[in-house]
Amino acid sequence: MVIELLKVKVPPAQREKFILKDAEIWTAALAKYPGFLEKEVWIDPNNATEVVLIVRWATREQWKAVPQADLEAIEQKFTQALGFPQNIVESEEYQVRKFPQK
Structure with a gap:
């Protein structure tokens, strides 16, 4: 499994709208691609300006196979629906390794 982490x-005052539009547009769109497993939204109760998005993909290859043109179209739709600026300040990739439990 691969984790895509985005800090936005x-x-x-617009955090809740961002979360709702993200689910409505981004999550719904990504869910149609092979390898998409799930998405979580993490909220820091002490920082109302930051939203952390955690996207789980089955493999890196499936994640990276999402066409760039599709990502750009989704982003355009999202930005238009959102109606206010948002800025990705961090983008990370993690591989998940699981070990057998004794």
Whole structure:
């Protein structure tokens, strides 16, 4: 499994709208691609300007196989629906390794 981690800065008063539109547009779109497993939204109760998105993919190859043109079209739809600026301030990739439990 591969984890895509995105930290996004948003206006504090618009955080809930961001989360709802993200689920409605981004999560719904990504769920149609092979390898998409799930997405979580993490909220820091002490920082209303930051939203952390955790996307789980079965493999890196499946994640990276999502066409760039599709990503750009989804982003355009999302930005238009959102109606306010948001900025990805961190983008990371993690591989998950599981070990057998005794």
